Amino acid sequence: MNTFVTKSLTEHNIKPTFPRMKIYEYLMEHKNHPSVDSVYQELVEEIPTLSRTTVYNTLHLFLERGLVQPILINENEVRYDGDTTVHGHFMCRECGVIHDIFFQDLNLDDASLDGFQVEQKQVYYNGVCPQCK
């Protein structure tokens, strides 16, 4: 894991400090789209010197460098996804879990985008997941 983490950070022009490596490793091992707070809660036991600000700043640096993508499906908090491929997210209004939704092909019929330079595309769904129905 360590080599992969160091390589990913370095390739995105991020100096691989210890907290950055642990935070990225956490994102790679937990595909539950965590918030700043949940990353902090999970890692603070192992790294007692960690602060919420460090987690926040680290995740923002990851965003800026394209190492993670933001999920803005919940108006109360930003969630982070270590998978930067184009895919959708479904948030269940019962259990709050955010599921990944994969597309065969995300060619949206969006003729009105002519002239726009698209750099990022996000598709969000809200509703009820199969477990809660």
Place this chain on the structure above:
Amino acid sequence: MNTFVTKSLTEHNIKPTFPRMKIYEYLMEHKNHPSVDSVYQELVEEIPTLSRTTVYNTLHLFLERGLVQPILINENEVRYDGDTTVHGHFMCRECGVIHDIFFQDLNLDDASLDGFQVEQKQVYYNGVCPQCK
């Protein structure tokens, strides 16, 4: 306008008080996807007793009743759209303007949604708009 506003609120089970009517009227007349703060700033001159809390609570009531939809494209603030039809939003990273993007047909190739009960669908784009390119 007044009749239309009263009818829309009543149809969504919202008692048409004066501030609610003014806020909904503002959304109908301004398609710039305003935030709580910009609605407040625009209306407080006309309604000096208006508070940010009233604007916030009113927009949340509108959301709950399906009269408006939230736009969560900007991680710093929720924006509100009085047009509840399914369409996308493009936010320009240069000028910050949020443009409406209309689809001919929003049939996403999302086989992995089998079993999910979809109640809302949002498509967001980020990039540079034609004016800023």
